[in-house]
Amino acid sequence: MSTSGRKKSLVAEKRSFAQAARSKTRRKGGSGSGSGGGKRPRRRAPARRRGPLGWIAALTRFLIGLVMSVIWRSAAVVALLIAGAVFYFYTQIPDMAELIDGRTKGSVTLLDRNGDVFAWRGQQFGGIVDADNLSSNLRNAVVATEDRRFYQHFGVSPRGVASAIRINMREGRGPFEGHGGSTITQQTAKLLCLGVPFERGAGMTEAQYEADCRRTTIWRKVKEAIYAMALEAKFSKQEILTIYLNRAYMGGSARGAEAAAQRYFGVSAADLNVAQSAMLAGLLVAPTTYAPTNNLARSQARAATVLKLMDDQDFITPDQRQAALERPATLSEAAAAQAGGYFADWVMDVGPDFLTTNTTEDVVLRTTLDQRLQRAAEGAMEQIFSEKVRDGSAAQAAIVVMSADGAVRAMVGGRETKVSGAFNRAAMAKRQTGSAFKPFVYAAALDLGFSPNATVMDEPYTINVPGSGPYSPENYDRRYHGRVTLTEALKDSLNIPAVKVSEEAGRESVRRIAADFGLDSDLAAGPALALGASESTLVDMTGAYAGILNGGRAVAPYGLTELRIQGEGETLMNQENGYGERVISETAAKQLVYMMSRVIQDGTGTRAKIDRPAAGKTGTTSAARDAWFVGFTADYVAGVWMGYDDNTPLTGVTGGGLPAEIWRETMLRVHQGIEPKELPMIVPEPVQQQPVQEPDPQQMTEAQRQLEQELQRQAEQQQQRQQQQRQPQRQADPVERILRGVLNDIFGR
Structure with missing residues (x-):
């Protein structure tokens, strides 16, 4: 027997005893229970016994396996979804150059009159x-x-x-x-x-x-x-x-x-x-x-x-x-x-929207702002309010400083000076002007040929206004001052002479001159026009006074001088001045400047007196809801308004008080280092007081002639009533009364 045969039998010998027995039984076709010498008995595997812990362990293993299977399959799905989403976004993301500047609006850089940056917008x-x-x-x-x-x-x-x-x-x-x-x-x-x-x-x-x-x-x-x-x-x-x-x-x-x-x-x-x-x-x-x-x-x-x-x-x-x-x-x-926040907001509002508030370009605006003057106005506001306004007061104020051509050099729209986007009382608030309107009444008279030395009677005066009844103006001091010159009437801010002069010059003439000077916001139609019953913003009122200073030419207040796209040299728009048409003659303007200089010299505005020639006018509205002082030197015009945002009356404040002091403090700071100059005015020759001379009838309109006739008739009627009131009625004596009775009985009367 060869050794190779033995090697083949090694495979069978590796099987277990039980497997060999089952294989032998199948070959013989028996049940495996018959006798046979040398057969080994069948051997069974011992049965596993599972107690409660075994079943729990098996169930736990099954559940963990199930959960892990779900988790890894879910994780695989989530990972694929995330990868797909990342890939999708990856394909949608543009190049980096397109992502750097994501602005939907452009920027606005504001330069002052010297070319220095003072504010940014956008x-x-x-x-x-x-x-x-x-x-x-x-x-x-x-x-x-x-x-x-x-x-x-x-x-x-x-x-x-x-x-x-x-x-x-x-x-x-x-x-x-x-x-x-x-x-x-x-x-x-x-x-x-x-x-x-x-x-x-x-x-x-x-x-x-x-x-x-x-x-x-x-x-x-x-x-x-x-x-x-x-x-x-x-x-x-x-x-x-x-x-x-x-x-x-x-x-x-x-x-x-x-x-x-x-x-x-x-x-x-x-x-x-x-x-x-x-x-x-x-x-x-x-x-x-x-x-x-x-x-x-x-x-x-x-x-x-x-x-x-x-x-x-x-x-x-x-x-x-x-x-x-x-x-x-x-x-x-x-x-x-943070200079000029109010000014910057104002320029942005008055400029073209597509190149300011809604610009999609980066824009550079050159403006009229003078940062030195802006600091002067802000400092004056802060000083007066800290020293002379009681703590807790909600009173507000505004200041505008401009040149005679209408270039706004400084603007403060409220007592909080370091702001942006706040309510700007200098440009947004329309308030009654009070006696600050009176210079335009006298401008109409002077332009018609009246002299600053012409006189008018300050006496009880009543006008019958159709549809409204009698109108009887009163002076602030509730007194009458007799015959006064136009200069004295303006200097002391007398109401009755102002109304008389307005009626004499013609309301339409006063309204036209005020509107041409820039005060065209719903001017009053009745005789109260002369007393400032109309409303105006401070910037418009200051601009109107600039027209008086410059010799009678209207100006449009402006703050923007040049506009260009950043990085480009070409100027898209520019403005050199705000001059408009002539409103009154230069002579009339210079006479009015003299009359207004007396307001500060010895009139209602003495608290505004500074170290150089100046002219101006106080203004206080009914119930003292608004107080104004607007005036000028040969170099600058400045306006001040003071009041409450809710129209609450001021307590103990008139235009000649705190507003005049704010104006004075502002102008003292504004003029530091500037040599005093004389005002452009004509001082009238001292003459004896004369009654107001009527203008040439040929130059009067039909409406003015009818108005003159009506005023004369009313004056005569008023004089007759006053004479009747002064004459005591004569009392008849007893004998006369008896004789009258007898005659009445005889003649049946």
Whole structure:
């Protein structure tokens, strides 16, 4: 027998005893119970006994296996869905150059008369700046503050989300209310509104669009995370940081780091130091709240927190942190001044909308503002209110300073001077002008040929107004002063002579002259026109007085001198002056200037007296709801209004009081360093007082002749009534009464 045969039998020998027995039985066809020498008995495997614990363990293993199977299959499906969504967003994301500047409006930079920047409006954008070219201090400050694991994650930080949810729930909010745990990439996704651009006319305003982009819901957080991962797949970390730092709003109308650096510090974003970088990074959490132009101390406190985070993460050394704390960032001179907020708003309103408030371009406006004069007006307002207005008073005031050609040099629209977008009482509030209107009454008389020395009787006077009944004006002091010159009547602000002169010159003439000077807002039709019953804004009233100063030519107050697109040399529009047509003769204007100079010299406006020749007029309306002082020197015109926004009467204030003092303080500051000049006026020759001479009948209109006849008839009737009141009635004696009785009896009478 060969050894090869034995080798084949080795396969069978490996089977178990039971298998061999079953195989042998099947070959013989038996049941395996028959006898046979040498047969081994069948061997059974012992049965496993399962108690309760065994069944529980088996069930547990089954359930765990089932759950794990579902989980990994579900995870695979979710992963595929996420990958598909990421790929979809990846294909929709445009190139980085299209994502840098996401503004829907342009910016407006306002320059003063010298070409220096004093204000910004719209959305400022300093230009595209690559993150590699930004100051490393700013990059580090932003990463330390907003996303310390920015360079390690794939767009989403699960640890950060979990931490934010834990903090929100611990503070009693919903899991996604408050802290969001967003990475810089997720914040960039939110700035891009997940790739949904703003479309005008789509039924949503820009403010609503931005609010919708900032909404925080579970579904939106999921989309935000997916879009963030698509951004990570599309761009490098530096590119994402570039998009973020160019699109992020940083308060003060500044969009992006470059605009913010220029807006607050007057430097490029590449040159920011540690303290400045910390302040800008601190703005990102709440730009308006922490803007240094709103509250510098609060912004510096926030910057200190950022410095600590930078130190903790080894972006700066403890010495650098201490140095930055000792010398915190401060605003540039232009940003700190916040000059001309009311003026800037006014220019934006009066300029063409498509190049100011609604511009889609970056526009540069050159204006008439003089920052020195603006500071003078603001300082005067603050000083008078701090020294002479009681604490808690809600009284308001406004100031306008302009040149004789209508160029507005300063504007303060309320007692709060450092504001933007506030209610501008200088340009928006229409108030009754009171006696400040009277110069235009006398302008009409002077233009007709009356002399400043012409006289008028200050006496009881009544006019029968058709449809209204008798109108009887009274003087402020409730007294009558007899015959006075026109100069005296204006100087002492007498009401009765003003009404008489208005009626003598003709109301239509007064109304025309006032309207031509710029006061064309619903002028009163009755005799109360002469006493300032009509309304006007302070800027229009100041402009009308400028017309008196410049020799009788109308002016249109203006603030914009040049408009151009930023980066382009071509000027789109410009204005050199605001002169209009002549309203009154130059002689009449110069005579009126003399009459108004007496107001300050020894009339109702003596509290406005300054160290140089000046002229002006006080104004107080009925019940003292409005108080005015408007006046000028040879160099500047200034107007002051004071009152309550709700028309509450002022207490103890007239135009010759606090408004005159504000005017005086303003003009003293305005004229610092300017040599005094004489006013352009004609001083009349001293002559004996004469009654008012009637003008040549040939030059009078038919309406004026009829008015003269009616006034003469009324005067005669009034004189007769007064004579009758003065004559005592004669009493008949007893004998006469007896004789009259006898005669009546005889003749039956």
